[in-house]
Amino acid sequence: MVVTLDDIASHIGVTKTTVSxxxxxxxxxxxxxxxxxxxxxxxxxxxxxxPSFSAQALTKGKTSSFGFICGAIDSPFLAEMxxxxxREAKQRNHHLLLAATQWETKSELEAFELLLxxxxxxxxxxxxxxxxxxxxxxxxxxxxFPTVIMDQISGDLPMIFEDFLPxxxxxxxxxxxxGCRSVGYVGHWxxxxxxxxxxxxxxxxxxxxxxxxxxxxxxxxxxxxxxxxARNPDRPDAVIVVSDMxxxxxxQGLTEEGLRVPEDVAVIGSDDIRMARFMNPPLTTIIxxxxxxxxxxxxxxxxxxxxxxxxLGKECCLPTKLVIRKxx
Amino acid sequence: MVVTLDDIASHIGVTKTTVSxxxxxxxxxxxxxxxxxxxxxxxxxxxxxxPSFSAQALTKGKTSSFGFICGAIDSPFLAEMxxxxxREAKQRNHHLLLAATQWETKSELEAFELLLxxxxxxxxxxxxxxxxxxxxxxxxxxxxFPTVIMDQISGDLPMIFEDFLPxxxxxxxxxxxxGCRSVGYVGHWxxxxxxxxxxxxxxxxxxxxxxxxxxxxxxxxxxxxxxxxARNPDRPDAVIVVSDMxxxxxxQGLTEEGLRVPEDVAVIGSDDIRMARFMNPPLTTIIxxxxxxxxxxxxxxxxxxxxxxxxLGKECCLPTKLVIRKxx
DNA sequence: ATGAAAGCGCTAACAT
DNA sequence: ATGTTAGCGCTTTCAT
Numbered sequence: 001m002v003v004t005l006d007d008i009a010s011h012i013g014v015t016k017t018t019v020s021x022x023x024x025x026x027x028x029x030x031x032x033x034x035x036x037x038x039x040x041x042x043x044x045x046x047x048x049x050x051p052s053f054s055a056q057a058l059t060k061g062k063t064s065s066f067g068f069i070c071g072a073i074d075s076p077f078l079a080e081m082x083x084x085x086x087r088e089a090k091q092r093n094h095h096l097l098l099a100a101t102q103w104e105t106k107s108e109l110e111a112f113e114l115l116l117x118x119x120x121x122x123x124x125x126x127x128x129x130x131x132x133x134x135x136x137x138x139x140x141x142x143x144x145f146p147t148v149i150m151d152q153i154s155g156d157l158p159m160i161f162e163d164f165l166p167x168x169x170x171x172x173x174x175x176x177x178x179g180c181r182s183v184g185y186v187g188h189w190x191x192x193x194x195x196x197x198x199x200x201x202x203x204x205x206x207x208x209x210x211x212x213x214x215x216x217x218x219x220x221x222x223x224x225x226x227x228x229x230a231r232n233p234d235r236p237d238a239v240i241v242v243s244d245m246x247x248x249x250x251x252q253g254l255t256e257e258g259l260r261v262p263e264d265v266a267v268i269g270s271d272d273i274r275m276a277r278f279m280n281p282p283l284t285t286i287i288x289x290x291x292x293x294x295x296x297x298x299x300x301x302x303x304x305x306x307x308x309x310x311x312l313g314k315e316c317c318l319p320t321k322l323v324i325r326k327x328x
Numbered sequence: 329m330v331v332t333l334d335d336i337a338s339h340i341g342v343t344k345t346t347v348s349x350x351x352x353x354x355x356x357x358x359x360x361x362x363x364x365x366x367x368x369x370x371x372x373x374x375x376x377x378x379p380s381f382s383a384q385a386l387t388k389g390k391t392s393s394f395g396f397i398c399g400a401i402d403s404p405f406l407a408e409m410x411x412x413x414x415r416e417a418k419q420r421n422h423h424l425l426l427a428a429t430q431w432e433t434k435s436e437l438e439a440f441e442l443l444l445x446x447x448x449x450x451x452x453x454x455x456x457x458x459x460x461x462x463x464x465x466x467x468x469x470x471x472x473f474p475t476v477i478m479d480q481i482s483g484d485l486p487m488i489f490e491d492f493l494p495x496x497x498x499x500x501x502x503x504x505x506x507g508c509r510s511v512g513y514v515g516h517w518x519x520x521x522x523x524x525x526x527x528x529x530x531x532x533x534x535x536x537x538x539x540x541x542x543x544x545x546x547x548x549x550x551x552x553x554x555x556x557x558a559r560n561p562d563r564p565d566a567v568i569v570v571s572d573m574x575x576x577x578x579x580q581g582l583t584e585e586g587l588r589v590p591e592d593v594a595v596i597g598s599d600d601i602r603m604a605r606f607m608n609p610p611l612t613t614i615i616x617x618x619x620x621x622x623x624x625x626x627x628x629x630x631x632x633x634x635x636x637x638x639x640l641g642k643e644c645c646l647p648t649k650l651v652i653r654k655x656x
Numbered sequence: 657a658t659g660a661a662a663g664c665g666c667t668a669a670c671a672t
Numbered sequence: 673a674t675g676t677t678a679g680c681g682c683t684t685t686c687a688t
Contacts (some may be wrong), residue, residue, distance in 0.1 A: 003341055004683065005682065006681080013657075014658075017660080017661095018659075020683065021683095024683080036658085050679085051681085052682070053391070053446050054382050054385035054386040054680080054682095055681035055682040056683085057382035057682095057685095058383050058664050059681080059682045060682085061664075062380065063381070064677085065446075073407060074404075074411035076402075076404065076407070076603075076680080078613075079404070081401045083428055086426055086427070086428055087428070090427075097425065098414060099418075100411055100414055100415070100553070112420075118381050119381030119382055120674080139376070144550075148396070203676065219603075219605075248607075249603075251604040251659090252606045252610075274547065277547075278547060278576060278577040279580070279608075280580055280583050280608045282580075312362070317678095332664095332665055333665065342674070343675050343676080345667085345674075345676080346673085346674060347683090348668090349667095349668095359673060360673065361673060361674090364674085379665085380664085382665080382666095383664070383665035383680090385666095385680095386667095386681070387666050387667045387668085409671065
């Protein structure tokens, strides 16, 4: 049924060693004669030989696959991130095993364990669930298990995150130029952990009145926040929202209450998801460098796998910037 | 470094068989004495034993993972589908290996090969790339390799798709009720293969003038189609669009040309992506039963894996229906 | 230029 | 109730 190295070997009268040698040397020169090489190649094709992944993984001691843990791959930003990661991983001859966790610490740790059990060679995770007092943290260190923390701060593990200050600075300055007097921050945690402080700092720097409008992750609740915001007479004349998706929903809340964007309230999102340009109105937003985030993570992962050693304390901080469209 | 069955066996003076027996019987009764069982369980915990995935896969002859091939996981509909599939697969103790193919036949077939090489136990694919004359088709049959075709028609392989007729019927009837005189279909191929004929049939049945407005997949081109449509004096007063995403962008094109939705043109999408409700205006759309699609596919895959036999000629056709919001 | 043999970590049929 | 033994399919020294 399933063709093995031995089948090929006995088919042409050599041993599986020889076959393995030939089939593993991609084009390069071998100790095996050209004649034998050709016959083996041909036989492999004729018999439709396919190496057993499990067997190779067992002998090689690795699976050439990484785990990718995030809160939800059906949010536009993470979906785009995931698509990118999938593509980049493939390009590096690796597979990605995905795990979505609904942003719950417990399930983030479970996902880590699950992926480990699946034999991944490393993990990149959008989560700060792995604290220094967790079993997983100890495991990572004692086994030097390749791990990269994305978009979060998490002990001394290799981290890739973003500096939202430049983006926020530009955003606030832009709002000021547009004549705004005060600006609100709309967002939920933990997604705002890195963004909110930059927002505050930017407002202070530009001398604009800052306020905070906490919301939930649930779309319906964000919509409700938008409406409530619209009804509030003390509302600022501009908002910066934690994500584009939330900004879009928030805008809809404003619209439903009869407000116009940007005339009544200017709205700025964050992420620059693909559809932001096609919204009504097109959304001004803070751009993040997804590509570098992903490629850097993969490259570190591969490097750590090769060296069998963690890049402890390593950090990569990416800049952000504003792109102006019609919502401001 | 890495703890094996032998380690824990020698640790407490038994053989790895005993250990394996104990560790594999999840709670159930074994032939092993309670005392030994307890000691083994304890030792496994103490030594932080983790079974080797590769070794288990090799002996068991399967990896408990399925491949999931689709055009792009960063389109909202497929992202939601993927998230769902990930969750449902996990619930069935399986992993999903994803592959995105940009809707290119060549890369769809490559993805199939790649996943095969990764040792998946079966594949579900949103593609009709596997034609009866392809190598993959032969492989599937000769190895009885579990495969399910999603959302497409493809020979005698097990297929799950949708009947868009009820949804289209309701959509057209609804437009007629709203006073529309003629309705256009906006969409690209192959996504329209199942939808367009139903659209035509529904228009004929309800005696509404039907027209076709082909577009591309690229968002910018869809936007342009929307604008061109708006400028065309002969345009119908309603459109049904191939997907919600396309509908949203198309609407934006109309808006940019000064048209109002639904007053000037009524717009109906398809998929009911999560954000459809939060658009401006909220999008009327044709609902599809993603959950059943995914669970049915997984259940078939598991069944085929167990029985080592394809469910040839099996088909599952799911109904669709209209949900009315503000864009009509 | 090729082969023999050991072993990766685990499962399972067959002893004892 | 526990152990022996033989693989699963492949890679990799170490011979020949």
